[in-house]
Amino acid sequence: MNATTPASAPASAPASAPRPIRTAATLVVLRDGSEGLEALMLRRAEKANDQNSGASVFPGGVVDAHDRHLHPLCAGLDDAAASARLAVPEGGLDFYAAAIRECFEEAGLLFASDGANLPVRLIDLPSGELAAMRDAAEQGTGALLAMCDQHGWRLAGDRVVYFGHWLTPPGMPRRFDTRFFVALMPAGQEVHPDGRETVEHMWLRPADALDPARSLKLMNVTRRVLQQLDVFQRADEFMAHARQLREIPLNMPRLADGPEGRRAVNIEEPAYDEIGRLDPEGRGDARYALEAGLVTRLSDRVIRVVGGAGDNSYLVGGSEGWALIGPAPLEDALRAAAPGPVRWTVTAQSDWPGGTLDLGGATLQMLMSGNGGPSFLLVEERMLFTGTNVAVTGKNDAIDWIAPSQGFIHRPRAASHADAAGAPAYRR
Numbered sequence: 001m002n003a004t005t006p007a008s009a010p011a012s013a014p015a016s017a018p019r020p021i022r023t024a025a026t027l028v029v030l031r032d033g034s035e036g037l038e039a040l041m042l043r044r045a046e047k048a049n050d051q052n053s054g055a056s057v058f059p060g061g062v063v064d065a066h067d068r069h070l071h072p073l074c075a076g077l078d079d080a081a082a083s084a085r086l087a088v089p090e091g092g093l094d095f096y097a098a099a100i101r102e103c104f105e106e107a108g109l110l111f112a113s114d115g116a117n118l119p120v121r122l123i124d125l126p127s128g129e130l131a132a133m134r135d136a137a138e139q140g141t142g143a144l145l146a147m148c149d150q151h152g153w154r155l156a157g158d159r160v161v162y163f164g165h166w167l168t169p170p171g172m173p174r175r176f177d178t179r180f181f182v183a184l185m186p187a188g189q190e191v192h193p194d195g196r197e198t199v200e201h202m203w204l205r206p207a208d209a210l211d212p213a214r215s216l217k218l219m220n221v222t223r224r225v226l227q228q229l230d231v232f233q234r235a236d237e238f239m240a241h242a243r244q245l246r247e248i249p250l251n252m253p254r255l256a257d258g259p260e261g262r263r264a265v266n267i268e269e270p271a272y273d274e275i276g277r278l279d280p281e282g283r284g285d286a287r288y289a290l291e292a293g294l295v296t297r298l299s300d301r302v303i304r305v306v307g308g309a310g311d312n313s314y315l316v317g318g319s320e321g322w323a324l325i326g327p328a329p330l331e332d333a334l335r336a337a338a339p340g341p342v343r344w345t346v347t348a349q350s351d352w353p354g355g356t357l358d359l360g361g362a363t364l365q366m367l368m369s370g371n372g373g374p375s376f377l378l379v380e381e382r383m384l385f386t387g388t389n390v391a392v393t394g395k396n397d398a399i400d401w402i403a404p405s406q407g408f409i410h411r412p413r414a415a416s417h418a419d420a421a422g423a424p425a426y427r428r
Helices: 065-073 079-086 092-107 129-137 141-151 206-210 220-229 235-244 272-278 332-337 417-422
Strands: 021-033 036-044 060-062 154-156 161-167 175-184 198-204 254-256 263-265 295-297 302-306 312-318 321-325 342-345 356-358 363-368 374-378 383-386 401-404
Touching (some): 036 092, 036 206, 036 235, 060 092, 079 092, 092 198, 161 220, 206 220, 254 272, 312 401
Parallel strands (some): 021 175, 321 342
Antiparallel strands (some): 021 060, 295 302, 302 312, 363 374
């Protein structure tokens, strides 16, 4: 029988210090190729102790404290509007400025306009001047300010569109709170990797970048953005999509283990809520797959055992003993998983002893749904043991967790009007 690590670490295990989170900005540059939308991908240089070494990425990097000095240089967008768009109190324009600066440093593309409000054409510069400008810009924002002032250029914040927000999972060696922007490839410019941070560039259709045959090293967030881009045929279609977005949610994957090894689990995956409950620190020992025989300690009061058909049986208990909730009979394997004697099975209404069942610090109540099927509420943890497709809303909002007969425990989902019409109403 398989087993997972308990939900909480042993008391003797020292708590690790929280990893610092650095703010960052990424700029996805698009163009239309002969077969449709293409994205600019840069290959990062090979470096020791770099979790992204050799990865194919979009231009971007850490927001510098001096990026705020670029605010007066930004055209078409001020800090108030940028901050409102990013849903931050202030400093939103820092991210736009950082995205433009990093793209210039890493790829040699500068999103800027000249005195006539036309896109800057870097290919018209004298030979060697562009390289000198990039070298100077890498020394700090002061050089970029001086360069733009000399040429009468302004950074084109209005040509850069915000569309995504990602936070590195807990447990990773380095964590970044990254805002994602998109822009169209500027005319009159060419991509030139800097040769230090980035050593190669590629224009790829998203499907080609994602193709395993190409063997690109892709981080989870890069893969997810490429999947998002792959829905669109033309670059201007995605730009229009990004401009109309109103609320942009934070995406924070979580690390978990399973048949494919440790990987990032994204917010729409069934295991996401459970992983957050069992492993908020990001140890990576929660599971993203439920194999037959897997025993999981969901809390001090709840243990889940997965049966051969994928059905969950739950052992719920306290100091007075344990109760079995689920489809499986009380076999030796289930008895072995329980820390104490299993005195009750409550898999159907006929099994219920009446009233509430006090297990000594764990109180079970039976709730009847509109279709007559029973569910069982663990009062202390506000956890409802029930079927797989249950919308808990409205008068049931005191329930914090759903423990389904198949799959992972999860938060109650908000029901649409259609869902609400068919959602079971529970009564004690």
